[in-house]
Amino acid sequence: MPEYCRLLRVALSAGCAAIPMAGHAQETTSIEAIDVASDRASENVARTPITGVRVDRQTLERRQARSSDIAELLADLPGVSAATGGGFSSMPSIRGLSEQRLTVLVDGFAIDAACPNDMNPPLSYTDPQSISSITVLTGVAPVSSGGDNIGGVISVESAPPKFAVMGRTLVTGEASSFYRSNGDAFGGAATLTVAGPGLSATYTGSYIRSDQYHGGGNDGLVRSSEYAKTDHALALAWQHAAGLLRLKGGIQSSPYEGFPNQYMDMVDNKSWFVNASYEGYFDWGDLELKAAYRDTDHAMNFLEDKLPGAMPMNTEVHSLDASAKVSLPVSMHDTVRIGSEYHHQWLDDRWPPVPGNTMMGPNAFVNINGATRDRIGAFAEWERHWSDRASSVVGIRYDRVEMDTGTVQPYGTGMMQMADVMAASAFNAAGRKRTDNNWSGSALFVYEVSARAALEFGYAHKVRSPNIYERYSWGRGSMASRMIGWYGDGNGYVGDPDLAPEKADTLSAALALGGEGSAWTLRIAPYYTRVDDYIDAAFLQDLTDMAGMPTGFVQLRFANQDAEFYGIDLSGTVQLAKGENGDGTRLSGSMSWLESHNLTDGGPVYRQMPLAVKIGVAHRRDALELSADFEWVARKTRVDATRNEPMTAAYALLDLGAAYTVSGIRVSLDVENVFDTAYDLPLGGVSLGDYKATGVLRSVPGRGRSFNLGFSTRF
Amino acid sequence: MQERPERSTLAAGLQSRTMLPPAGLAQEPPLIAPGPAAPASDPTPGADSRTDDVLSRYVDGLRAAILRWKPGGLRKEGTAIVGFRLDREGRLISSQLVESSGDVQIDRMALRMVRRAAPFRKPDEEIPAGKLDFVLPVRFH
Numbered sequence: 001m002p003e004y005c006r007l008l009r010v011a012l013s014a015g016c017a018a019i020p021m022a023g024h025a026q027e028t029t030s031i032e033a034i035d036v037a038s039d040r041a042s043e044n045v046a047r048t049p050i051t052g053v054r055v056d057r058q059t060l061e062r063r064q065a066r067s068s069d070i071a072e073l074l075a076d077l078p079g080v081s082a083a084t085g086g087g088f089s090s091m092p093s094i095r096g097l098s099e100q101r102l103t104v105l106v107d108g109f110a111i112d113a114a115c116p117n118d119m120n121p122p123l124s125y126t127d128p129q130s131i132s133s134i135t136v137l138t139g140v141a142p143v144s145s146g147g148d149n150i151g152g153v154i155s156v157e158s159a160p161p162k163f164a165v166m167g168r169t170l171v172t173g174e175a176s177s178f179y180r181s182n183g184d185a186f187g188g189a190a191t192l193t194v195a196g197p198g199l200s201a202t203y204t205g206s207y208i209r210s211d212q213y214h215g216g217g218n219d220g221l222v223r224s225s226e227y228a229k230t231d232h233a234l235a236l237a238w239q240h241a242a243g244l245l246r247l248k249g250g251i252q253s254s255p256y257e258g259f260p261n262q263y264m265d266m267v268d269n270k271s272w273f274v275n276a277s278y279e280g281y282f283d284w285g286d287l288e289l290k291a292a293y294r295d296t297d298h299a300m301n302f303l304e305d306k307l308p309g310a311m312p313m314n315t316e317v318h319s320l321d322a323s324a325k326v327s328l329p330v331s332m333h334d335t336v337r338i339g340s341e342y343h344h345q346w347l348d349d350r351w352p353p354v355p356g357n358t359m360m361g362p363n364a365f366v367n368i369n370g371a372t373r374d375r376i377g378a379f380a381e382w383e384r385h386w387s388d389r390a391s392s393v394v395g396i397r398y399d400r401v402e403m404d405t406g407t408v409q410p411y412g413t414g415m416m417q418m419a420d421v422m423a424a425s426a427f428n429a430a431g432r433k434r435t436d437n438n439w440s441g442s443a444l445f446v447y448e449v450s451a452r453a454a455l456e457f458g459y460a461h462k463v464r465s466p467n468i469y470e471r472y473s474w475g476r477g478s479m480a481s482r483m484i485g486w487y488g489d490g491n492g493y494v495g496d497p498d499l500a501p502e503k504a505d506t507l508s509a510a511l512a513l514g515g516e517g518s519a520w521t522l523r524i525a526p527y528y529t530r531v532d533d534y535i536d537a538a539f540l541q542d543l544t545d546m547a548g549m550p551t552g553f554v555q556l557r558f559a560n561q562d563a564e565f566y567g568i569d570l571s572g573t574v575q576l577a578k579g580e581n582g583d584g585t586r587l588s589g590s591m592s593w594l595e596s597h598n599l600t601d602g603g604p605v606y607r608q609m610p611l612a613v614k615i616g617v618a619h620r621r622d623a624l625e626l627s628a629d630f631e632w633v634a635r636k637t638r639v640d641a642t643r644n645e646p647m648t649a650a651y652a653l654l655d656l657g658a659a660y661t662v663s664g665i666r667v668s669l670d671v672e673n674v675f676d677t678a679y680d681l682p683l684g685g686v687s688l689g690d691y692k693a694t695g696v697l698r699s700v701p702g703r704g705r706s707f708n709l710g711f712s713t714r715f
Numbered sequence: 716m717q718e719r720p721e722r723s724t725l726a727a728g729l730q731s732r733t734m735l736p737p738a739g740l741a742q743e744p745p746l747i748a749p750g751p752a753a754p755a756s757d758p759t760p761g762a763d764s765r766t767d768d769v770l771s772r773y774v775d776g777l778r779a780a781i782l783r784w785k786p787g788g789l790r791k792e793g794t795a796i797v798g799f800r801l802d803r804e805g806r807l808i809s810s811q812l813v814e815s816s817g818d819v820q821i822d823r824m825a826l827r828m829v830r831r832a833a834p835f836r837k838p839d840e841e842i843p844a845g846k847l848d849f850v851l852p853v854r855f856h
């Protein structure tokens with residue numbers, strides 16, 4: 001080959017446009033573009049690439065007509081299940097761990113519960129119609145992802161700011177709405193962004209409402225399952241030479257949300273927040289500063305299905321959150337992250353007297369008197385890329401949790417109120433301030449065996465301090481204690497200021513086979529978690545009715561016990577046919593198996609999902625999408641005897657879906673539970689709304705058949 | 716397992732010919748091709764093309780050195796074009812954004828890659844000082 005040809009070839013392939021121009025001293029040499037891909041497992045070690053899953057906007061758009069409950073939608077993922085609450089307040093459970101054991105972040109911020117029944121968990125402040133992505137880390141999460149937790153991480157992101165090209169103005173948005181026949185539910189959402197090259201403003205709003213739904217077959221109406229809420233948020237972003245400044249504020253208002261498995265319903269929840277974050281990208285590294293304030297007013301009483309009667313309960317929470325983090329690329333292989341976080345929670349919970357009621361009066365019941373829970377944490381983490389294929393993240397963190405609360409008071413001092421009178425004086429006499437010094441550590445290793453196989457290993461020791469209700473609930477009367485608890489079991493709970501923090505050791509492994517461009521994928525992820533001082537419950541007494549007969553419900557005290565959880569999550573896909581532009585037919589499947597043991601009492605841990613298998617087929621051709629999803633869940637026989645947890649039967653459900661996109665509008669019709677199968681939710685708890693109305697106690701039934709209609713468009 | 720070269724072997728990497736894949740191929744090229752420099756066996760047709768050959772080899776080396784500082788797992792899409800100038804010792808005299816990706820993080824990561832990779836190997840004598848001005852698109856996806 002002549003030399004000049006070789007040179008030309010090199011020049012072209014290297015994008016080398018160094019064409020000599022006589023007389024010019026300075027000319028620019030183009031270097032061929034560098035590609036920075038972020039899909040490789042070893043690149044993403046800090047995001048647990050194999051046990052971590054990212055649910056994107058497209059997936060949410062396909063699912064938003066089905067449910068307004070993020071946790072319920074996340075239960076599609078292997079290792080994740082949803083413990084029933086209200087219609088938009090299910091509590092996610094990851095590998096057997098739930099509630100505050102998980103880190104749940106919305107736009108990077110933690111949201112404190114503001115209810116003795118955890119009716120307003122963080123995900124209840126989000127709507128599937130208006131969020132852009134959810135990242136779920138089911139395995140070992142690096143300590144930088146948050147402290148004061150022992151389980152997985154759920155991170156919800158609303159749309160990242162969009163900016164216009166120089167000299168232009170960008171106007172873009174999305175709108176959607178849905179209707180569900182079962183429960184006569186409907187809702188809508190809109191996102192609108194107006195942006196220049198440096199400034200961006202995004203409004204997000206959503207509205208949902210539903211009546212009570214019906215169970216399948218002969219299960220009939222499921223009482224206290226209605227809900228409504230509105231969310232509004234405005235986000236501003238300013239992008240300058242080296243960083244991004246964001247400001248966001250929002251308000252949520254929910255006028256009612258029934259809780260089928262609680263004695264109470266939510267009759268009002270108002271929450272507003274402001275937050276600010278700054279991300280700076282400098283030559284020495286990244287800087288992230290965040291601050292947030294949230295104020296929540298939560299009111300409980302009875303909705304129509306639990307009438308007659310009244311029992312107002314008001315909870316107020318103020319939270320302040322601030323953090324500073326730096327990420328330092330100390331060498332081409334090493335990144336060091338250092339961060340510090342502060343979180344302040346103030347919680348007050350009072351139950352006004354009910355006029356004319358001898359039990360609930362004459363004074364207000366002070367359940368929690370201005371309790372505070374302050375956490376200050378710091379971490380250091382080292383990420384190293386040992387080679388193109390192997391990387392690791394190792395970190396330690398320290399969290400100091402300080403809690404205190406004021407004196408309490410019962411409704412009154414009558415004979416019938418004696419249990420609470422004595423409990424209050426004992427509580428008020430004792431020291432209530434507690435300080436925990438919690439040390440955590442995590443280590444993750446990712447190795448790409450080949451382009452088609454990757455391995456992940458993780459170990460973590462994590463610690464969580466008790467929440468305010470676990471430590472400071474004090475009422476010993478039947479009624480007062482039955483107002484405490486997020487278990488949906490109808491039992492009464494009493495706190496214990498002397499509870500120790502939960503300490504968990506987790507081993508997690510995962511193997512991913514197949515991958516980009518492969519006709520199939522398979523992920524196998526086993527795990528084992530042992531929790532010392534797991535906050536479970538110990539028997540205090542049987543609860544009795546007016547005649548002194550046991551009701552079948554019990555009073556329990558939060559207690560440190562030991563527990564272990566192990567299981568395996570499997571998931572895979574097979575591309576059956578593949579066409580152009582994402583057309584094709586895909587088969588997907590997953591299986592989650594989990595077993596838990598309370599090592600103190602020898603029985604199973606409460607509210608654990610039985611074996612679940614899911615198989616789905618999705619077909620897409622041009623504007624048409626078709627899907628069929630089958631789910632089989634085994635009988636739940638491993639139940640917690642301490643709480644009289646009911647068993648649930650095995651069931652199988654089929655969903656069918658079709659969607660068509662015409663002139664930018666996607667119209668979908670799904671048939672959920674096609675055969676109208678009657679089934680009990682394995683994590684549904686007992687149906688107390690029905691119990692009050694019928695006197696028959698049953699498990700909370702799952703939704704019967706529903707025709708779900710969805711519309712969405714982008715502009 | 717292909718080990719990443721240590722910082723001290725940066726210069727060694729520049730000595731070897733990096734065979735580049737066709738532009739647009741998603742797979743990232745090997746950081747350093749294992750073989751020795753391709754022998755220029757043909758008689759030299761002229762001084763200009765020899766200079767270009769040396770320059771293109773030097774450019775390949777720059778590219779490989781910058782690539783080693785790529786950040787992991789950004790999960791963003793966009794292309795930033797960075798311009799930079801070197802002195803005769805391979806030191807970075809200036810670096811700036813020629814074209815923004817529209818995303819400040821991508822822009823700054825691309826700039827950081829170039830700045831952290833500097834100083835580079837001393838340019839060959841054959842390369843005139845007037846040719847030490849470069850533009851580099853960095854494509855995140």
Ligand SMILES: [Cu+2]
Binds near residue numbers: 116
């Ligand atoms: Cu509540």
